[in-house]
Amino acid sequence: MFIGIDLGTSALKLLLMDELGRIIKTVSCNLSLSYPQPGWSEQRPEDWLEATDRCMQDLLADQDPKAVKGISFGGQMHGLVILDDADNVIRPAILWNDGRTQAETDYLNTTIGTSLLVEETGNIAFAGFTAPKLLWLQKHEPESFAKISKIMLPKDYLTYNLTGVHATDLSDASGTLLFDVRNQCWSQKMIEICNIREDQLPHVYQGSDFVGTVLTTYARKWELKDSVKVMAGAGDNAAAAVGTGTVESGKGNISLGTSGTIFVATDAYLPLSNNSVHQFCHTDGSYHLMGCMLSAASCHSWWQQDILNRSADRVITVSSGPGADELYFLPYLMGERSPHNDERIRGAFIGLSVETSEADMSYAVLEGVSFGLRDSLEIIRDLGIHFDGMTVTGGGARSQVWKSILSNILGVNLHSILQEAGPAYGAAILAAVGCGVWSSVYEASTELAKLGDDTKPEPQLLSYYEKKYRRFTKLYPLLKQFYYD
Numbered sequence: 001m002f003i004g005i006d007l008g009t010s011a012l013k014l015l016l017m018d019e020l021g022r023i024i025k026t027v028s029c030n031l032s033l034s035y036p037q038p039g040w041s042e043q044r045p046e047d048w049l050e051a052t053d054r055c056m057q058d059l060l061a062d063q064d065p066k067a068v069k070g071i072s073f074g075g076q077m078h079g080l081v082i083l084d085d086a087d088n089v090i091r092p093a094i095l096w097n098d099g100r101t102q103a104e105t106d107y108l109n110t111t112i113g114t115s116l117l118v119e120e121t122g123n124i125a126f127a128g129f130t131a132p133k134l135l136w137l138q139k140h141e142p143e144s145f146a147k148i149s150k151i152m153l154p155k156d157y158l159t160y161n162l163t164g165v166h167a168t169d170l171s172d173a174s175g176t177l178l179f180d181v182r183n184q185c186w187s188q189k190m191i192e193i194c195n196i197r198e199d200q201l202p203h204v205y206q207g208s209d210f211v212g213t214v215l216t217t218y219a220r221k222w223e224l225k226d227s228v229k230v231m232a233g234a235g236d237n238a239a240a241a242v243g244t245g246t247v248e249s250g251k252g253n254i255s256l257g258t259s260g261t262i263f264v265a266t267d268a269y270l271p272l273s274n275n276s277v278h279q280f281c282h283t284d285g286s287y288h289l290m291g292c293m294l295s296a297a298s299c300h301s302w303w304q305q306d307i308l309n310r311s312a313d314r315v316i317t318v319s320s321g322p323g324a325d326e327l328y329f330l331p332y333l334m335g336e337r338s339p340h341n342d343e344r345i346r347g348a349f350i351g352l353s354v355e356t357s358e359a360d361m362s363y364a365v366l367e368g369v370s371f372g373l374r375d376s377l378e379i380i381r382d383l384g385i386h387f388d389g390m391t392v393t394g395g396g397a398r399s400q401v402w403k404s405i406l407s408n409i410l411g412v413n414l415h416s417i418l419q420e421a422g423p424a425y426g427a428a429i430l431a432a433v434g435c436g437v438w439s440s441v442y443e444a445s446t447e448l449a450k451l452g453d454d455t456k457p458e459p460q461l462l463s464y465y466e467k468k469y470r471r472f473t474k475l476y477p478l479l480k481q482f483y484y485d
Contacts, residue, residue, distance in 0.1 A: 001067045002435070003059070004428030005052065006236065007075035007155045009033070009043075009095065009258070012051040014059045015424035016068075019437050021448040023421055027058045034092065039099035039343075042092040045081050045157050052158060056222050065223040070431035071162070071214065072207070072231040074239025074423025075155025077175040080133040085149040091141070093154060094133045097259075097294065099335060099343045101132035104139075108132060108177070112193060114275065120189045122174075122181035122269065122279045127335075127343050131177035134194045151200050155233055163212030163230050166202040171238035171288075173204050174280030181281055182269045205232035207242070207283030208433040208441055231434035233427050234283035237263050237290060242426035244391045244417050245449025247284060247442050252387050254406070254414070256396025260296025260369060262376045264289045264385060274379045276339030283430065284441040289383075291338035291376020296369050297396040299331045299347070303365045308358070324360040326351040328472055329368030330479060338376045340476060344483045350475055366402050370409040371472045377410055389413035391451070393420050403455040409465045416452035 001024065006013040011031055016024040029051040034042045060068075078096040083089060094100070108117060108125035117124050125132055130153070138145045152160065153176070156168045173179040173186075178194065178201065180187040186201055205211060214228040233239065237255070241263050246253040249267040254260070262277075266287045272279060277291040295302075304310045328350040335343040349361065392414040396402050407414045419425070429444050438444035 001063070001069065002428045002431040003068060003071045004424040004426065004431065005071065005073045005155075005158065006239070006422060006424035006427060007048055007073065007158060008236070008423075009076050009097070012048065012055055013422070013424045014055040015421055015428050016059055016063065017425070017428040017432070019432065021429070021432075021444070023419060023425065025059060025063065026421065026424065027055050029055045033095070037100070041095040041098040043095060044092050045089050045154070048154065048158060049161055053221070060222060066225055068224055068228055070229045070231060070435040072427040072431035072434065073155040073158060073233030074236050074427040075153070075158075075172070075233070077153065077172055077235040077237070078128045078130050079154040080130050080137070081152040081154060081157045082137075082144065082148045083150040083152065084147045087150065087160070090144050090147050096128045097334065098133070099127055101127045101136045102343045104132035104135040107135070116189070117177070118272075118275055120180060120187040121177050123177060124275045124341070125177055126337055126341055128337065129175060129177040131190060131194050134196060138195060148196070148200055150202070151196065152202060155235075156202055159211060159230060159233065162214050162218055164215055165212045167205055167211045167232055168202045169205050169207045169209075169232040169234050169283055170281035170285060171207065171283040172235040175235060175278070179204075181279055181287070184281055184285070206285050207232050207234040207238070208430045210434055229431070229435055231430050233430060234423070235280075236423040237261055238280070238283045238288065239423035239426035239430070240393065241265065241288070242283065242429050242441060242445050243421065243423070243449065244393055245445050246391065247282065247286070247445045249286070250385060250387075252390040254373060254390055254392045255394040256297050256369075256392065256402065257394035258296065258298045260293035260373055262291045262373055262380065264380055266385075270383060272383070274339070274382065276341060277376050277379050278338070289380055291373070291379065293331065293369065293372045293376075294335060294337050295331050295333040295347075296373075297394060299329075299333060299365050299369050300396065302333060303362065324351070324356065324364065325468070327356060327360055327364045328475060329361070329364040330475055331365070331368045331372050336372070339379060340480075342480065345476070345480055346483070348479060366405050367409065367468075370402075370406045371469055373406070374409055374469055375473070387412045389415050389454070391415045391417055391449075393417055393422070400455070404458075407455045407457050408461045409469060411457055411462055413457070414455040418450040418452045419448070
């Protein structure tokens with residue numbers, strides 16, 4: 001059996017999978033976040049270890065621990081974990097959704113310049129990335145910065161504690177803005193810009209590469225064999241892509257989770273004219289493009305739970321026809337990453353009238369997130385990549401109404417996944433590949449990702465949504481002017 005560990009933002013999830021790819025059991029533990037100042041987001045790495053221990057004992061309680069052959073990881077990206085020369089955590093991790101680094105991001109994009117950033121890393125700077133966090137730390141907490149011996153990403157801190165090895169994988173390294181994505185190595189120029197040393201960074205592996213065996217302390221505690229292998233794993237989106245079959249060039253997956261992503265696998269590194277989407281390494285050494293919205297299903301949760309005082313899990317029951325013609329929702333509740341790269345922008349309803357109903361507003365929320373995802377898809381289409389269909393995953397994918405809206409707005413068939421369990425499943429697959437059950441990530445992923453029901457665009461709604469989307473694209477520039485004046 002094989003274990004996938006998904007270190008999310010709000011919860012840690014463990015999944016047990018057999019050699020046929022069947023999910024045997026899943027468990028999860030909630031994680032707490034701290035917000036020391038408005039817009040900041042932190043977690044204690046020590047809490048991740050405690051949650052891993054609790055979940056592992058729960059996962060294996062009614063199983064045979066000696067049957068476990070391999071472990072791997074998926075995890076939240078971009079977070080900054082820093083260790084001193086005794087490998088002790090120096091300060092709480094600064095997370096992917098932390099917005100404190102706008103000044104550092106602006107410095108990188110303007111003073112250093114986007115041309116140099118793209119040449120060195122394949123990407124422009126976004127506030128959530130790791131490099132701006134290092135610049136912020138150097139300026140605001142120089143004592144902590146001076147103590148740094150190792151710079152790590154969240155999932156890789158778990159890898160280190162299980163194996164004693166400082167390691168990361170290609171996909172997670174790509175999200176640091178310290179990594180040369182095209183040449184798949186750390187960028188010496190970015191290391192210089194951020195005033196760090198290469199020996200402070202972990203060794204980079206492919207996701208299914210063997211990193212080390214589980215340390216005796218944990219093997220005995222969890223009653224595992226001493227020979228259990230640990231593989232490098234992947235950033236959460238790349239790990240989830242492995243579990244959905246999104247490893248072949250041109251394949252795409254849409255995730256309607258707390259944040260929203262469009263993930264497209266590519267064989268080669270592509271010259272981008274618009275770097276508002278990310279270009280990262282895939283965990284198997286190929287590449288992928290990704291557009292990331294900061295708020296997707298969280299917009300629905302906010303609307304249902306915080307505004308309407310209903311369960312965030314309430315089934316979406318608005319009509320399946322188009323919403324109010326002139327009503328729009330801009331889904332920028334926490335700012336936006338792709339394609340606007342704007343931490344200041346905030347959400348809005350546009351076009352409210354005395355005739356506007358609750359159902360109209362609920363429908364507009366789903367449309368607004370779908371329009372936001374199309375913004376990123378349009379950039380990818382401009383590269384000549386087109387899709388007959390894409391898989392759709394995440395909590396929002398449980399709503400047939402939302403899938404119908406999304407299919408009509410994007411103009412693509414959407415395929416559900418029969419056995420979809422997020423990054424933890426992809427991590428377990430990487431563990432199995434690393435143990436030789438499959439010869440490659442591609443073979444395992446394409447064999448195990450079974451498609452379910454299709455949601456197809458309705459011809460009579462395509463032109464309606466095309467016109468409405470074009471009007472939607474005019475709203476961000478107008479709203480931005482309000483926040484920047």
